[in-house]
Amino acid sequence: MTGTVATYQQIARNIDRKLGLLSERPDVQRETAYFLGSIRSVKSADEFLKNDRLFNYAMTAFGLKDMIYAKAFMRKVLAEGIDGPQSFALQLADPRFREFAEAFNFARYGGSATAFDRAQQGTVNRYLRVELESEAGQTDEGVRLALYFQRKVASVGSIYGLMGDAALYKVVQTALGLPAAYSNIDVDRQAAFISSRIDVADFKDSTKLDAFLTRFAARWQAQNGAASQAVPQVGLGQPLLARFDNALLLSMQLLKGGSR
Numbered sequence: 001m002t003g004t005v006a007t008y009q010q011i012a013r014n015i016d017r018k019l020g021l022l023s024e025r026p027d028v029q030r031e032t033a034y035f036l037g038s039i040r041s042v043k044s045a046d047e048f049l050k051n052d053r054l055f056n057y058a059m060t061a062f063g064l065k066d067m068i069y070a071k072a073f074m075r076k077v078l079a080e081g082i083d084g085p086q087s088f089a090l091q092l093a094d095p096r097f098r099e100f101a102e103a104f105n106f107a108r109y110g111g112s113a114t115a116f117d118r119a120q121q122g123t124v125n126r127y128l129r130v131e132l133e134s135e136a137g138q139t140d141e142g143v144r145l146a147l148y149f150q151r152k153v154a155s156v157g158s159i160y161g162l163m164g165d166a167a168l169y170k171v172v173q174t175a176l177g178l179p180a181a182y183s184n185i186d187v188d189r190q191a192a193f194i195s196s197r198i199d200v201a202d203f204k205d206s207t208k209l210d211a212f213l214t215r216f217a218a219r220w221q222a223q224n225g226a227a228s229q230a231v232p233q234v235g236l237g238q239p240l241l242a243r244f245d246n247a248l249l250l251s252m253q254l255l256k257g258g259s260r
Contacts, residue, residue, distance in 0.1 A: 004142040004221035005214060011136060011143065012150065012210065019128050028131065031057055032124055039120055043111035045078035048104060061127035062100045074100075081107025093164070095155070142220035145171050146213045153203045159191045162200065172198070174223070175216035 002010075011018055022028055035057045042048050049055055049071050059068050067074065080087040082101050089101040103123060106113045113119060129151060137144030149171045153162075162168045173182060176197055182190065202208040 004140050004146075004224075005217040007136070007140055008143045008146045008213065008217045011132070011147065012213070015132075018132055022128055022132055022135075028128070032127070035127075036120060036124065039114050039123075042114050045075060045104070045106045048078070048106075048114075049075055057127060058100070058104065058123055061123045061130060062096050062103070063130055064096055064100065077101050078104060078106055081105055083108055142217055142224065145220070146217055149216070150209065150213060153200075153209070156200060156203075158200060159195050159198075162194070163187070163191060171213070171216050174219050175212060177219060 023032065031053075035054060038051070038054055039058075042051065042054065048058075055071075056065075056068055059065055059074075064074075076088045077092075077097050078101060080089065080101075082089050082098055082105065084090075087101075087107075089098045092098070101107070103118045104113055109116075116122075133144050133147045133151070136147055145167055148167050152165070152168060156162055156165070156168065162172055169183075172178075172194060173180070176194070198212070203212070
């Protein structure tokens, strides 16, 4: 069995080829063709939500597959857009909702929202990357986490940003050799210690980022070995959402006001 380090490096160094091969797979090609052929004709959030095939593709692309069932919640995200400081998406701690509302910005552009590249090919590009990561995780969860970190860390501007995403923080904890119980100590103490060990700005340097993720992969492999596939998947994005009703989801998500 190929180890976490070798598998991560093999995918990361051939990412464009891997994405190209995935895009040519019949099932992916079929769903992508349907999405691109249909999305531009969608003129409202309600039309979007009623088309399960389109909506499911888009939600998967933005890492929100586990939220596909919560249409009332997503309707509010889309209805309020991202322009007003009190808009629903901007009040949520999880940035994926803001990104989704921006890509399908019916609140601002109305029937023209799906004419933009971010709603069309931009969504396809996201879908392919998320699917690649998901498939890697079926064999080795460590590879999935490393690829997720590689994709998401550029949008993180602080140590608290890393700590606010469960999957990103799992990578950091593993790479630094911190035990799971470390999460129980004071948040500011955690942040201070991690800041003494890593600089978020370094992750904008591809060489430094690759070295950090190789370090993570090596530690993950040492800790999990052949059992890596059996490790429970860490939810991608923060906070982690279970299958609750929309009222509870709302109360869980309205965390941004108290976050750093």
